[in-house]
Amino acid sequence: DAKTTQPNSMESNEEEPVHLPCNHSTISGTDYIHWYRQLPSQGPEYVIHGLTSNVNNRMASLAIAEDRKSSTLILHRATLRDAAVYYCILLSGSARQLTFGSGTQLTVLP
Amino acid sequence: SAVISQKPSRDICQRGTSLTIQCQVDSQVTMMFWYRQQPGQSLTLIATANQGSEATYESGFVIDKFPISRPNLTFSTLTVSNMSPEDSSIYLCSVSRDWSGEQYFGPGTRLTVT
Numbered sequence: 417d418a419k420t421t422q423p424n425s426m427e428s429n430e431e432e433p434v435h436l437p438c439n440h441s442t443i444s445g446t447d448y449i450h451w452y453r454q455l456p457s458q459g460p461e462y463v464i465h466g467l468t469s470n471v472n473n474r475m476a477s478l479a480i481a482e483d484r485k486s487s488t489l490i491l492h493r494a495t496l497r498d499a500a501v502y503y504c505i506l507l508s509g510s511a512r513q514l515t516f517g518s519g520t521q522l523t524v525l526p
Numbered sequence: 527s528a529v530i531s532q533k534p535s536r537d538i539c540q541r542g543t544s545l546t547i548q549c550q551v552d553s554q555v556t557m558m559f560w561y562r563q564q565p566g567q568s569l570t571l572i573a574t575a576n577q578g579s580e581a582t583y584e585s586g587f588v589i590d591k592f593p594i595s596r597p598n599l600t601f602s603t604l605t606v607s608n609m610s611p612e613d614s615s616i617y618l619c620s621v622s623r624d625w626s627g628e629q630y631f632g633p634g635t636r637l638t639v640t
Binding site for chain 1 (some may be wrong): 527559560564568570571618620625626627628629630631632633635
């Protein structure tokens with residue numbers, strides 16, 4: 417199974433950009449890279465996903481390395497409400513595999 | 527997006543009993559998934575609930591322990607059978623338009639087995 421590796425925790429100051437890294441060196445050509453976040457006592461919330469090109473939406477940006485072996489979730493201006501566990505996962509449409517990583521606990525400091 | 531509700535939100539059960547968790551979506555969806563999240567851990571996919579046919583289970587999960595039903599495109603149930611304390615977890619359902627698209631999660635069911 418394709419797996420992801422993330423740092424256990426990161427800190428950021430409020431209103432500063434945050435770059436959350438994810439390594440997925442065994443990614444295959446049909447694997448989509450998804451990011452979700454989970455606040456305490458809630459179900460995960462979809463953030464963004466992509467295949468090969470960088471992606472932007474109202475919540476964040478996703479930068480995908482040219483070799484696709486790593487990606488970075490970018491929160492442009494962190495707020496206190498962005499404090500959560502961020503999960504990078506790979507979804508393989510062809511192999512029907514889905515693997516959640518261990519996640520990064522993001523702490524946002526006021 | 528989709529609005530997903532789960533019932534019950536939490537329960538405390540005795541070992542050896544079974545609990546059925548319901549997942550209701552406010553619109554028709556193609557894919558429905560069931561996950562388990564053990565305390566302090568990441569999510570593990572249990573199975574994909576297929577409408578009108580048997581669920582597709584991931585390695586380590588079997589139908590006898592986690593029977594799943596999906597009678598239509600907006601509803602699914604997961605039963606945790608013959609429970610033991612090791613089954614104490616949060617159980618979540620999610621929905622998606624297709625296998626590789628964004629998933630929307632329910633609030634989860636917190637199960638404690640004593």
